[in-house]
Amino acid sequence: MHIPPYHRKPSWQRFLVGTFIGAILSYFIFVYMHGNIVEGLLAENKELDSQITELKKKNETLTKDNENKQSNEPVTVEEIEIEILNREELRLNRLTVLDLVGLIKEEIDHIIGEDISTLAENDRLLKSTIQNKDFQLDDFTYNFSVETLTISRTVKIEVEAEISN
Template sequence: MHIPPYHKKPSWQRFLIGIVIGGIIAYCIVIFMYGAMYERLLEQNLDLQSQVTELKNQNEALLEDKEDLDEKAKEPLVINTVEVKITNEEQLRLDRLIIHQLEEMVKQEISHVIGQDINVIDKSDQLLISTIENKGFTVDDFTYYFDVSKLTISQTVKLTVEAKVSN
Protein backbone atom coordinates (compact mmCIF):
# COMPACT_ATOMS: atom_id res chain seq x y z
CA MET A 1 0.00 0.00 0.00
CA HIS A 2 1.31 3.27 -1.08
CA ILE A 3 0.17 6.81 -0.06
CA PRO A 4 0.05 9.02 -3.11
CA PRO A 5 2.43 11.97 -2.94
CA TYR A 6 -0.20 14.71 -2.79
CA HIS A 7 2.02 16.85 -0.59
CA LYS A 8 4.10 17.69 -3.64
CA LYS A 9 1.19 19.18 -5.59
CA PRO A 10 0.84 22.97 -5.10
CA SER A 11 -2.96 22.81 -4.74
CA TRP A 12 -2.72 20.31 -1.91
CA GLN A 13 0.10 22.31 -0.31
CA ARG A 14 -2.12 25.42 -0.33
CA PHE A 15 -4.97 23.38 1.10
CA LEU A 16 -2.84 21.96 3.92
CA ILE A 17 -1.28 25.37 4.71
CA GLY A 18 -4.82 26.87 4.71
CA ILE A 19 -5.94 24.19 7.19
CA VAL A 20 -2.95 24.88 9.47
CA ILE A 21 -3.36 28.70 9.30
CA GLY A 22 -7.13 28.40 9.75
CA GLY A 23 -6.57 26.15 12.75
CA ILE A 24 -4.13 28.66 14.24
CA ILE A 25 -6.55 31.58 13.61
CA ALA A 26 -9.48 29.57 15.05
CA TYR A 27 -7.38 28.66 18.10
CA CYS A 28 -6.45 32.36 18.62
CA ILE A 29 -10.11 33.38 18.31
CA VAL A 30 -11.21 30.71 20.80
CA ILE A 31 -8.47 31.76 23.23
CA PHE A 32 -9.48 35.44 22.85
CA MET A 33 -13.18 34.66 23.40
CA TYR A 34 -12.38 32.43 26.38
CA GLY A 35 -10.14 35.13 27.88
CA ALA A 36 -12.78 37.84 27.41
CA MET A 37 -15.49 35.62 28.89
CA TYR A 38 -13.27 34.59 31.80
CA GLU A 39 -12.36 38.24 32.42
CA ARG A 40 -16.07 39.22 32.58
CA LEU A 41 -16.82 36.30 34.89
CA LEU A 42 -13.88 37.19 37.12
CA GLU A 43 -15.04 40.82 37.27
CA GLN A 44 -18.60 39.74 38.14
CA ASN A 45 -17.23 37.37 40.76
CA LEU A 46 -15.17 40.16 42.36
CA ASP A 47 -18.20 42.49 42.31
CA LEU A 48 -20.38 39.84 43.92
CA GLN A 49 -17.72 39.10 46.54
CA SER A 50 -17.45 42.80 47.40
CA GLN A 51 -21.25 43.03 47.65
CA VAL A 52 -21.34 39.97 49.90
CA THR A 53 -18.62 41.45 52.11
CA GLU A 54 -20.44 44.77 52.27
CA LEU A 55 -23.73 43.06 53.13
CA LYS A 56 -22.05 40.96 55.81
CA ASN A 57 -20.54 44.09 57.37
CA GLN A 58 -23.89 45.86 57.19
CA ASN A 59 -25.62 42.85 58.73
CA GLU A 60 -23.09 42.71 61.57
CA ALA A 61 -23.49 46.44 62.21
CA LEU A 62 -27.27 46.12 62.27
CA LEU A 63 -27.09 43.13 64.61
CA GLU A 64 -24.77 45.02 66.95
CA ASP A 65 -27.09 48.04 66.82
CA LYS A 66 -30.05 45.79 67.60
CA GLU A 67 -28.19 44.27 70.55
CA ASP A 68 -27.32 47.75 71.83
CA LEU A 69 -30.95 48.83 71.50
CA ASP A 70 -32.10 45.68 73.28
CA GLU A 71 -29.68 46.40 76.11
CA LYS A 72 -30.85 50.01 76.31
CA ALA A 73 -34.47 48.91 76.26
CA LYS A 74 -33.81 46.60 79.20
CA GLU A 75 -32.33 49.46 81.20
CA PRO A 76 -34.98 51.46 83.05
CA LEU A 77 -35.39 55.08 82.06
CA VAL A 78 -34.34 57.47 84.79
CA ILE A 79 -34.99 61.14 85.37
CA ASN A 80 -32.02 63.31 84.49
CA THR A 81 -33.12 66.91 85.05
CA VAL A 82 -35.90 69.05 86.49
CA GLU A 83 -37.19 72.20 84.79
CA VAL A 84 -39.48 74.72 86.50
CA LYS A 85 -41.42 77.50 84.75
CA ILE A 86 -43.43 80.15 86.59
CA THR A 87 -46.33 81.29 84.42
CA ASN A 88 -47.57 84.43 86.19
CA GLU A 89 -44.28 86.18 86.85
CA GLU A 90 -45.38 89.34 85.01
CA GLN A 91 -48.62 89.64 86.99
CA LEU A 92 -46.75 89.46 90.29
CA ARG A 93 -44.03 91.77 88.94
CA LEU A 94 -41.22 89.49 89.95
CA ASP A 95 -37.70 90.35 88.88
CA ARG A 96 -35.29 87.82 87.43
CA LEU A 97 -33.40 87.24 90.65
CA ILE A 98 -36.53 86.31 92.59
CA ILE A 99 -37.75 84.11 89.73
CA HIS A 100 -34.40 82.35 89.63
CA GLN A 101 -34.36 81.87 93.41
CA LEU A 102 -37.90 80.49 93.43
CA GLU A 103 -37.19 78.10 90.56
CA GLU A 104 -34.04 76.87 92.32
CA MET A 105 -35.94 76.36 95.59
CA VAL A 106 -38.58 74.27 93.81
CA LYS A 107 -35.86 72.29 92.05
CA GLN A 108 -34.12 71.64 95.38
CA GLU A 109 -37.42 70.55 96.94
CA ILE A 110 -37.92 67.85 94.31
CA SER A 111 -34.26 67.08 93.57
CA HIS A 112 -34.71 63.63 95.11
CA VAL A 113 -36.45 62.48 91.89
CA ILE A 114 -33.26 62.82 89.84
CA GLY A 115 -31.85 59.37 89.14
CA GLN A 116 -35.06 57.55 89.96
CA ASP A 117 -37.01 55.35 87.60
CA ILE A 118 -39.62 57.20 85.54
CA ASN A 119 -42.26 54.57 86.29
CA VAL A 120 -41.89 55.10 90.06
CA ILE A 121 -42.22 58.88 89.71
CA ASP A 122 -45.15 58.49 87.32
CA LYS A 123 -47.02 56.43 89.91
CA SER A 124 -46.35 59.01 92.63
CA ASP A 125 -47.04 62.17 90.63
CA GLN A 126 -49.74 63.36 93.07
CA LEU A 127 -47.20 63.13 95.88
CA LEU A 128 -44.81 65.26 93.85
CA ILE A 129 -47.55 67.85 93.18
CA SER A 130 -48.58 67.88 96.85
CA THR A 131 -44.97 68.37 97.91
CA ILE A 132 -44.73 71.53 95.84
CA GLU A 133 -48.19 72.93 96.59
CA ASN A 134 -48.06 72.45 100.38
CA LYS A 135 -44.69 74.07 100.97
CA GLY A 136 -44.09 77.79 101.25
CA PHE A 137 -40.97 79.27 99.72
CA THR A 138 -39.66 82.43 101.38
CA VAL A 139 -37.67 85.04 99.45
CA ASP A 140 -37.12 88.63 100.72
CA ASP A 141 -39.71 88.43 103.53
CA PHE A 142 -42.38 87.19 101.14
CA THR A 143 -43.69 83.64 101.17
CA TYR A 144 -44.68 82.17 97.85
CA TYR A 145 -46.97 79.19 97.34
CA PHE A 146 -47.33 77.40 94.06
CA ASP A 147 -50.18 75.68 92.22
CA VAL A 148 -48.96 73.11 89.73
CA SER A 149 -50.77 73.70 86.44
CA LYS A 150 -48.81 71.23 84.33
CA LEU A 151 -46.50 68.33 85.12
CA THR A 152 -44.65 66.41 82.43
CA ILE A 153 -42.71 63.33 83.47
CA SER A 154 -40.06 62.04 81.09
CA GLN A 155 -36.29 62.00 81.35
CA THR A 156 -36.77 65.68 82.10
CA VAL A 157 -39.45 66.55 84.66
CA LYS A 158 -41.08 69.78 83.49
CA LEU A 159 -43.17 71.72 85.97
CA THR A 160 -45.33 74.67 85.06
CA VAL A 161 -46.42 76.45 88.23
CA GLU A 162 -48.47 79.47 89.16
CA ALA A 163 -47.17 81.55 92.07
CA LYS A 164 -49.22 83.07 94.89
CA VAL A 165 -47.87 85.61 97.36
CA SER A 166 -48.61 85.35 101.06
CA ASN A 167 -47.55 88.08 103.47
Protein backbone atom coordinates in the same frame (compact mmCIF):
# COMPACT_ATOMS: atom_id res chain seq x y z
CA MET B 1 14.30 114.64 31.08
CA HIS B 2 17.51 112.71 31.15
CA ILE B 3 18.26 109.54 33.22
CA PRO B 4 21.78 109.64 34.60
CA PRO B 5 24.07 106.87 33.30
CA TYR B 6 24.69 105.13 36.66
CA HIS B 7 24.88 101.73 35.01
CA ARG B 8 28.38 102.60 33.75
CA LYS B 9 29.85 103.26 37.22
CA PRO B 10 31.42 100.15 38.82
CA SER B 11 30.01 100.91 42.30
CA TRP B 12 26.43 100.97 40.95
CA GLN B 13 27.07 97.83 38.91
CA ARG B 14 28.21 95.99 42.09
CA PHE B 15 25.12 97.29 43.97
CA LEU B 16 22.69 96.13 41.26
CA VAL B 17 24.36 92.69 40.89
CA GLY B 18 24.33 92.27 44.72
CA THR B 19 20.63 93.21 44.86
CA PHE B 20 19.82 90.72 42.09
CA ILE B 21 21.77 87.87 43.71
CA GLY B 22 20.25 88.73 47.14
CA ALA B 23 16.75 88.60 45.65
CA ILE B 24 17.42 85.19 44.12
CA LEU B 25 18.91 83.81 47.35
CA SER B 26 16.05 85.19 49.48
CA TYR B 27 13.52 83.65 47.06
CA PHE B 28 15.13 80.20 47.44
CA ILE B 29 15.27 80.57 51.23
CA PHE B 30 11.58 81.57 51.25
CA VAL B 31 10.61 78.58 49.10
CA TYR B 32 12.60 76.23 51.37
CA MET B 33 11.07 77.60 54.58
CA HIS B 34 7.57 77.64 53.12
CA GLY B 35 7.97 74.03 51.94
CA ASN B 36 9.07 72.87 55.40
CA ILE B 37 6.17 74.66 57.11
CA VAL B 38 3.60 73.28 54.66
CA GLU B 39 5.05 69.79 55.00
CA GLY B 40 4.78 69.98 58.78
CA LEU B 41 1.19 71.24 58.59
CA LEU B 42 0.22 68.46 56.17
CA ALA B 43 1.76 65.83 58.47
CA GLU B 44 -0.13 67.29 61.45
CA ASN B 45 -3.35 67.37 59.41
CA LYS B 46 -2.99 63.70 58.47
CA GLU B 47 -2.32 62.82 62.10
CA LEU B 48 -5.43 64.70 63.27
CA ASP B 49 -7.55 63.09 60.53
CA SER B 50 -6.50 59.63 61.69
CA GLN B 51 -7.30 60.54 65.30
CA ILE B 52 -10.73 61.84 64.25
CA THR B 53 -11.44 58.62 62.36
CA GLU B 54 -10.43 56.51 65.37
CA LEU B 55 -12.56 58.61 67.73
CA LYS B 56 -15.59 58.38 65.41
CA LYS B 57 -15.30 54.60 65.32
CA LYS B 58 -14.92 54.48 69.10
CA ASN B 59 -17.94 56.78 69.52
CA GLU B 60 -20.10 54.58 67.26
CA THR B 61 -19.09 51.47 69.19
CA LEU B 62 -19.80 53.06 72.56
CA THR B 63 -23.13 54.43 71.33
CA LYS B 64 -24.20 50.98 70.13
CA ASP B 65 -23.16 49.45 73.46
CA ASN B 66 -25.01 52.19 75.36
CA GLU B 67 -28.18 51.62 73.31
CA ASN B 68 -28.02 47.90 74.07
CA LYS B 69 -27.65 48.62 77.78
CA GLN B 70 -30.44 51.18 77.78
CA SER B 71 -32.89 48.78 76.20
CA ASN B 72 -32.51 46.53 79.24
CA GLU B 73 -32.57 49.29 81.87
CA PRO B 74 -35.65 51.29 82.89
CA VAL B 75 -35.91 54.89 81.73
CA THR B 76 -34.99 57.37 84.45
CA VAL B 77 -35.46 61.08 85.07
CA GLU B 78 -32.46 63.12 83.89
CA GLU B 79 -33.52 66.74 84.27
CA ILE B 80 -36.09 69.02 85.91
CA GLU B 81 -37.49 72.12 84.19
CA ILE B 82 -39.67 74.53 86.14
CA GLU B 83 -41.56 77.49 84.69
CA ILE B 84 -43.47 80.12 86.67
CA LEU B 85 -46.45 81.09 84.53
CA ASN B 86 -47.53 84.33 86.20
CA ARG B 87 -44.18 86.00 86.78
CA GLU B 88 -45.21 89.10 84.79
CA GLU B 89 -48.39 89.57 86.83
CA LEU B 90 -46.43 89.41 90.09
CA ARG B 91 -43.67 91.54 88.59
CA LEU B 92 -40.96 89.11 89.54
CA ASN B 93 -37.51 90.01 88.26
CA ARG B 94 -35.20 87.46 86.71
CA LEU B 95 -33.15 86.98 89.85
CA THR B 96 -36.21 86.27 91.97
CA VAL B 97 -37.52 83.80 89.41
CA LEU B 98 -34.16 82.00 89.34
CA ASP B 99 -34.09 81.85 93.15
CA LEU B 100 -37.64 80.51 93.35
CA VAL B 101 -36.95 77.90 90.68
CA GLY B 102 -33.82 76.91 92.60
CA LEU B 103 -35.81 76.53 95.83
CA ILE B 104 -38.40 74.33 94.11
CA LYS B 105 -35.66 72.21 92.50
CA GLU B 106 -33.99 71.74 95.89
CA GLU B 107 -37.28 70.45 97.26
CA ILE B 108 -37.78 67.86 94.50
CA ASP B 109 -34.23 67.07 93.37
CA HIS B 110 -34.51 63.56 94.82
CA ILE B 111 -36.52 62.52 91.73
CA ILE B 112 -33.47 62.72 89.46
CA GLY B 113 -32.38 59.18 88.66
CA GLU B 114 -35.72 57.64 89.62
CA ASP B 115 -37.62 55.34 87.31
CA ILE B 116 -40.23 57.21 85.24
CA SER B 117 -42.91 54.57 85.81
CA THR B 118 -42.49 54.83 89.59
CA LEU B 119 -42.64 58.60 89.43
CA ALA B 120 -45.75 58.50 87.22
CA GLU B 121 -47.52 56.39 89.85
CA ASN B 122 -46.65 58.94 92.53
CA ASP B 123 -47.34 62.15 90.62
CA ARG B 124 -49.85 63.34 93.25
CA LEU B 125 -47.14 63.12 95.87
CA LEU B 126 -44.86 65.27 93.73
CA LYS B 127 -47.61 67.86 93.23
CA SER B 128 -48.47 67.98 96.91
CA THR B 129 -44.78 68.34 97.79
CA ILE B 130 -44.65 71.56 95.79
CA GLN B 131 -48.10 72.88 96.72
CA ASN B 132 -47.88 72.30 100.48
CA LYS B 133 -44.51 73.94 100.96
CA ASP B 134 -44.10 77.66 101.72
CA PHE B 135 -41.00 79.09 100.08
CA GLN B 136 -39.40 82.03 101.91
CA LEU B 137 -37.42 84.47 99.75
CA ASP B 138 -36.33 87.89 100.98
CA ASP B 139 -39.32 89.30 102.93
CA PHE B 140 -41.99 87.37 101.04
CA THR B 141 -43.48 83.92 101.35
CA TYR B 142 -44.46 82.21 98.11
CA ASN B 143 -46.95 79.40 97.59
CA PHE B 144 -47.17 77.50 94.32
CA SER B 145 -49.96 75.60 92.63
CA VAL B 146 -48.96 73.06 89.99
CA GLU B 147 -50.78 73.68 86.71
CA THR B 148 -49.02 71.16 84.46
CA LEU B 149 -46.78 68.22 85.27
CA THR B 150 -45.12 66.33 82.42
CA ILE B 151 -43.12 63.25 83.32
CA SER B 152 -40.51 61.99 80.87
CA ARG B 153 -36.72 62.00 80.86
CA THR B 154 -37.15 65.71 81.50
CA VAL B 155 -39.77 66.48 84.15
CA LYS B 156 -41.49 69.74 83.15
CA ILE B 157 -43.46 71.53 85.82
CA GLU B 158 -45.51 74.69 85.22
CA VAL B 159 -46.54 76.48 88.40
CA GLU B 160 -48.43 79.60 89.38
CA ALA B 161 -47.08 81.62 92.25
CA GLU B 162 -48.96 83.38 95.03
CA ILE B 163 -47.50 85.79 97.52
CA SER B 164 -48.80 85.17 101.03
CA ASN B 165 -48.27 87.52 103.96
